Amino acid sequence: xxxxxxxxxxxxxxxxxxxxxxxxxxxxxxxxxxxxxxxxxxxxxxxxxxxxxxxxxxxxxxxxxxxxxxxxxxxxxxxxxxxxxxxxxxxxxxxxxxxxxxxxxxxxxxxxxxxxxxxxxxxxxxxxxxxxxxxxxxxxxxxxxxxxxxxxxxxxxxxxxxxxxxxxxxxxxxxxxxxxxxxxxxxxxxxxxxxxxxxxxxxxxxxxxxxxxxxxxxxxxxxxxxxxxxxxxxxxxxxxxxxxxxxxxxx
Numbered sequence: 001x002x003x004x005x006x007x008x009x010x011x012x013x014x015x016x017x018x019x020x021x022x023x024x025x026x027x028x029x030x031x032x033x034x035x036x037x038x039x040x041x042x043x044x045x046x047x048x049x050x051x052x053x054x055x056x057x058x059x060x061x062x063x064x065x066x067x068x069x070x071x072x073x074x075x076x077x078x079x080x081x082x083x084x085x086x087x088x089x090x091x092x093x094x095x096x097x098x099x100x101x102x103x104x105x106x107x108x109x110x111x112x113x114x115x116x117x118x119x120x121x122x123x124x125x126x127x128x129x130x131x132x133x134x135x136x137x138x139x140x141x142x143x144x145x146x147x148x149x150x151x152x153x154x155x156x157x158x159x160x161x162x163x164x165x166x167x168x169x170x171x172x173x174x175x176x177x178x179x180x181x182x183x184x185x186x187x188x189x190x191x192x193x194x195x196x197x198x199x200x201x202x203x204x205x206x207x208x209x210x211x212x213x214x215x216x217x218x219x220x221x222x223x224x225x226x227x228x229x230x231x232x233x234x235x236x237x238x239x240x241x242x243x244x245x246x247x248x249x250x251x
Contacts, residue, residue, distance in 0.1 A: 006091050013087030014054040016108060017080035023112050024079070027127070028120045043068035054080040075115070083111055086232070093236055102138040103235060105131070106186045110228040113179060117224030123175030132182035139186060146188055153191045154184030176223050183231045190238025197230030198223070 025041075026033055038047040045067040051057045058077040065072060086107045094100040109131045117123050132154070139150050158181035165172050184191045202223055209215035234241075 005096060006088055009091040010084045010088040012084075013104075014080045014084035016087075017083030017111075018052070018054045018076075020083060020108055020112055021076050021079050023127075024115045024119075027112075027124060028116055028122065040065040040067060040070070040072070042070040054084075079111060079115070083108060086111075089236065098142045102135060102142070102186060105138070106135060106235065107232070109182070110231055114225045114228040117175070117222040117228075121220065121222050123173075123179050123224050125175075125178065128175070128178045128182050132178065132185050135182055136185035139188075149188045150185055152184075153188045154181045157181065157184040157191050157195065170220075172223050176227065179224055179227055183227065183234075187231065187234050187238060190234040190242060191231075192234075193238040193241050194227065194230035194234035197233050198227040201229055202226035 022033055022038070025031075036046070038052050039045060040047060042065060045065075048066075051061060051066055055077045058072065061072075063072055063074065064070060087104055090100060090103045090107060094103055109127060112127060113123055116127075136150060136154065140147050143150075158177050161172060161177045161180050162174075165174060165177060180191070180195065183194055187194060202221070205226070206215065206221055209219075209221070215221060
């Protein structure tokens with residue numbers, strides 16, 4: 001029974017990942033998420049259902065459109081695989097408990113934000129604000145005793161980022177403020193780990209790109225993807241990292 005549960009999670013995650021691809025591509029372009037149906041981005045012809053099976057169809061078609069033969073981005077199966085793999089990982093961590101549901105939702109939202117911000121340098125309000133409200137409501141329903149921790153984690157994180165935006169508007173945007181608000185509502189205290197990882201990976205990536213000559217000192221680099229990475233690490237290991245840190249340093 002447990003094996004079937006994990007199989008359903010992985011397969012279901014990959015299927016949902018297919019929809020996430022639609023959101024990532026269409027939402028920033030203000031296109032409908034429903035109509036038209038899946039179609040080739042090159043020739044515009046509809047994708048048949050048997051050519052739209054997550055990961056499998058892409059592999060069988062050699063990563064190209066059946067109609068025009070032009071290549072389809074590897075990102076499509078990658079997002080499907082990533083969402084499925086993270087759903088499976090969440091199932092292994094949370095088991096068949098209510099806490100699994102907000103974790104799955106959080107994972108998918110982070111994936112969408114990662115790629116939209118990476119492509120367009122925006123974090124859409126239509127995603128992050130409803131997700132923040134859903135996250136807080138869901139977490140309070142599951143763990144009502146954490147209401148103060150969860151609320152403060154979101155509000156203080158957002159306030160901290162708001163100050164940074166006011167002082168250094170070129171470094172971050174209001175989308176990042178709303179993103180950390182959502183992260184705090186989902187994570188609680190482990191949001192500290194998410195922010196630390198976000199700043200660390202963002203700084204290291206920025207320095208690496210500058211040394212490689214890819215980016216200059218004044219080049220814009222989206223910060224949302226790094227926060228999303230930090231949030232995923234915090235979701236799975238945040239509490240453990242905090243316990244190890246406080247135990248080691250006696251904080």
